[in-house]
Amino acid sequence: MNKLKYIAVLAFLGTFGISEIGAQIKEEQLILNRKREPEVKKIEKKKTSVIQEKNYPPENKKKEDSLNLKYDIVNVPPVSDFKTTEIQSEDISPKFNNDFQSNYFRLGYGNYGKFLADANISGKVQDNVEVGADVHYLSTTGLKKDYDWDSKSSQAKIGAYANIYAEKGKYNLDANYGFNNYNYYGIYAFTPENSDLDLQQKVNKFSVNASYDHYSNEILNNVKVRSYFLSDHFNAKESYADVELNLSKHDFAISNDITANADLGIDLETVNSKFELLDQNNSNQLNFTLSPKVTFYKGESYLLIGSDFSFLNSKLSDFTGENKGSKFYWFPRAEVLVAAADEFKFYGGIDGGLKLNTYGNLLEENPFLISDLTLTPTETKYHFYFGLKGDIDQMFKYDVNAGFSKVNNAQFFVSNGLFNNSIAVERPGFDYANTFNSIYDNGTLMEIKGDLQVFPMENLTVDAGLHFIKYKLDNLEEVYYKPLVQLNLGAKYTMLEKKLALGFKGYFVTDRTSNAFSLYQDPLTSNGYNSMELVNEKVGGYADLNLSAEYKLHKNFSIFALGNNLLGAKYQNYLGYKVLGAQVWGGVKITF
Incomplete structure (x- = not known):
C-alpha cells in the first residue's frame, strides 16, 4: 500500500504538464489548519467577491465585533493546537495572502510513511451563491x-x-463527514507475549452546521446551529445539537457622546452519550441559557453589564442505576475597557459559565480515551480577569492578561490500569493499561497569558505566546497533564517577490504529571497480575521545532517542504504514546 502511495506521488510529479489556467484564485486553504468547533467559522473565511458582500459587514457589525473581543481564559486549551508530530497535526505551510487562493489540490509524501492528499474547490453558481467542497486525507x-x-x-x-x-x-x-482511524499503541506497563495485537480504534463523526447573520442589528442579530453525530469502534454513540439565537438593539443614544447596545443571547444545548463497555455510562444533558447584557461605549472605551442564567437538566446512568437532576445557575458578567490610547488599553471584568463535557470534544484533546466516560459539566462559578493590550505604530501588537477562577468539576485526564487482571485472557485493545479516563475535582485556577505580534518589515511577521496555569484542587494532589508553562514562537517570511514563503513554529512545554501502573505477576497464583498505581509519574517537557517552505514555480503550480519536530525528540503528550520523531516531507500543489 505504501509503495502505491509513493508511486502515485512520483507519477503525479512526472506527468505534470498543465497549461496556464486564467482563473484567479481567492484564498488558499490548508489541511487541518481549521478548528472543528464551530464549523461555520471555517465557512465564513471562504468569501467571494459577490455584490452583496462588498459592503459587508455594515458599520454596526464592525463595532459589535470590536466590542465582543473577549479575553476569556476559563477553558484551558490542550497542550498545543499545533500537534505537528501526531496524526492530528496542523499544517504550518505559509499562506500567500496576496494571491487570495482557494481552489487547489495537493499531494505530499515523507518519512514515517506520511501521505497527504488535500483539495478545496469552490465556485459561484449565482452572483450571490457560492458552493464548495473540502477533501483531506493524511496517514502515517x-x-x-x-x-x-x-x-x-x-x-x-x-x-x-x-x-x-x-x-x-x-x-x-x-x-461534513470525517474519520480518525488509529491504534491504542501506548503499552508501557508490560510487554505482551503476542505482538500481533488488535489495538484498533476508529471514530466517525458527521456534522451539519448552519448560520444566518443579519446585516442590521435591529432585533435579530444572528442565528447559529451546530450539530454532530459520533460513533466509534466500540459502539459508543453521541449526538449533539446547539441552537443559538442573538437578539439586539444597537447604537441608541444615551447622551451626546455615549451610546449603548442591548443584547439578549438565547442558547439551547443538548447532548446524548451512550457507552456499551465496562460500566456502560450513559448521559443525557440539556442546558438552556439566557444571556442579557447592556454595553455603554464612548469612543473605543466601553462598559458591559450583564448576567448568564442557565438551567441544566441531566440524567446520568450506568449498570448500577440512574440519577436524574435539575439545577439553576447564575453567573455574573461585567467588563470595562479604558482606551487611554491605541498603545495602551486597560481592561478587566468578571464572568463565568457552564460547559458541557462531551465525548466528541474530549477526543479532540485526547484520542486515547476509553469508550466509557462519566461526563459531568464543568462550572466556572466566577472568573476575574484584567489585562493590558495595545498597538504601537502598527508595528507591535500585544495583549497581557491574568485571571483567577473558582471552578467546580474541573475536568482532567487520568491513566487507566488493567480492567482484567488475568494473564491468560485474550485482551481487547483497550485493556493493556493504555487508555485514559476523565476525572473531575473542585478548586481554583490562576492563569497568566501573553501574546504579541511584531512586524519589523513588510515581508516578515514574528509572534510569540506565553501561557502559565496553576490549579489548586480540593482532592487531587497533582494536576494531571496540565503543564505549568507553555511557550510558542513563530515567524513568517516571504522573499523573491513573494514567490518563496518560509515559516517557523516552535513550541516549548514544561513537565507534566501523570499517574501510572506497575504490573507484576502474582506470586500466589500463576494466572493473575497485581498492579500498583504510581502517582507523580513525570511525562517530560519538550521543545518542538518546525520549519516550512513553499516556492511558486508558476502562478498555478508550487512545491512545498515541511520539517516537523526537527530536534527528533519522541516525547509523550500522554503516557506511553511516543510521537513521531524528526519528519521531513514535501510535495506539489496545483491551484486553479
Whole structure:
C-alpha cells in the first residue's frame, strides 16, 4: 500500500504538464489548519467577491465585533493546537495572502510513511451563491522501530458548504463527514507475549452546521446551529445539537457622546452519550441559557453589564442505576475597557459559565480515551480577569492578561490500569493499561497569558505566546497533564517577490504529571497480575521545532517542504504514546 502511495506521488510529479489556467484564485486553504468547533467559522473565511458582500459587514457589525473581543481564559486549551508530530497535526505551510487562493489540490509524501492528499474547490453558481467542497486525507505508518505492535493511523474529512448572500443577511451551510482511524499503541506497563495485537480504534463523526447573520442589528442579530453525530469502534454513540439565537438593539443614544447596545443571547444545548463497555455510562444533558447584557461605549472605551442564567437538566446512568437532576445557575458578567490610547488599553471584568463535557470534544484533546466516560459539566462559578493590550505604530501588537477562577468539576485526564487482571485472557485493545479516563475535582485556577505580534518589515511577521496555569484542587494532589508553562514562537517570511514563503513554529512545554501502573505477576497464583498505581509519574517537557517552505514555480503550480519536530525528540503528550520523531516531507500543489 505504501509503495502505491509513493508511486502515485512520483507519477503525479512526472506527468505534470498543465497549461496556464486564467482563473484567479481567492484564498488558499490548508489541511487541518481549521478548528472543528464551530464549523461555520471555517465557512465564513471562504468569501467571494459577490455584490452583496462588498459592503459587508455594515458599520454596526464592525463595532459589535470590536466590542465582543473577549479575553476569556476559563477553558484551558490542550497542550498545543499545533500537534505537528501526531496524526492530528496542523499544517504550518505559509499562506500567500496576496494571491487570495482557494481552489487547489495537493499531494505530499515523507518519512514515517506520511501521505497527504488535500483539495478545496469552490465556485459561484449565482452572483450571490457560492458552493464548495473540502477533501483531506493524511496517514502515517507510525513508529515501527519503537513498537512491536501496530501504531499506524489515518484520518480523512470530506465536506460540502454553501454561502448565500441575501439582501438582508448572509447564510452559511456546512455538512461534513470525517474519520480518525488509529491504534491504542501506548503499552508501557508490560510487554505482551503476542505482538500481533488488535489495538484498533476508529471514530466517525458527521456534522451539519448552519448560520444566518443579519446585516442590521435591529432585533435579530444572528442565528447559529451546530450539530454532530459520533460513533466509534466500540459502539459508543453521541449526538449533539446547539441552537443559538442573538437578539439586539444597537447604537441608541444615551447622551451626546455615549451610546449603548442591548443584547439578549438565547442558547439551547443538548447532548446524548451512550457507552456499551465496562460500566456502560450513559448521559443525557440539556442546558438552556439566557444571556442579557447592556454595553455603554464612548469612543473605543466601553462598559458591559450583564448576567448568564442557565438551567441544566441531566440524567446520568450506568449498570448500577440512574440519577436524574435539575439545577439553576447564575453567573455574573461585567467588563470595562479604558482606551487611554491605541498603545495602551486597560481592561478587566468578571464572568463565568457552564460547559458541557462531551465525548466528541474530549477526543479532540485526547484520542486515547476509553469508550466509557462519566461526563459531568464543568462550572466556572466566577472568573476575574484584567489585562493590558495595545498597538504601537502598527508595528507591535500585544495583549497581557491574568485571571483567577473558582471552578467546580474541573475536568482532567487520568491513566487507566488493567480492567482484567488475568494473564491468560485474550485482551481487547483497550485493556493493556493504555487508555485514559476523565476525572473531575473542585478548586481554583490562576492563569497568566501573553501574546504579541511584531512586524519589523513588510515581508516578515514574528509572534510569540506565553501561557502559565496553576490549579489548586480540593482532592487531587497533582494536576494531571496540565503543564505549568507553555511557550510558542513563530515567524513568517516571504522573499523573491513573494514567490518563496518560509515559516517557523516552535513550541516549548514544561513537565507534566501523570499517574501510572506497575504490573507484576502474582506470586500466589500463576494466572493473575497485581498492579500498583504510581502517582507523580513525570511525562517530560519538550521543545518542538518546525520549519516550512513553499516556492511558486508558476502562478498555478508550487512545491512545498515541511520539517516537523526537527530536534527528533519522541516525547509523550500522554503516557506511553511516543510521537513521531524528526519528519521531513514535501510535495506539489496545483491551484486553479
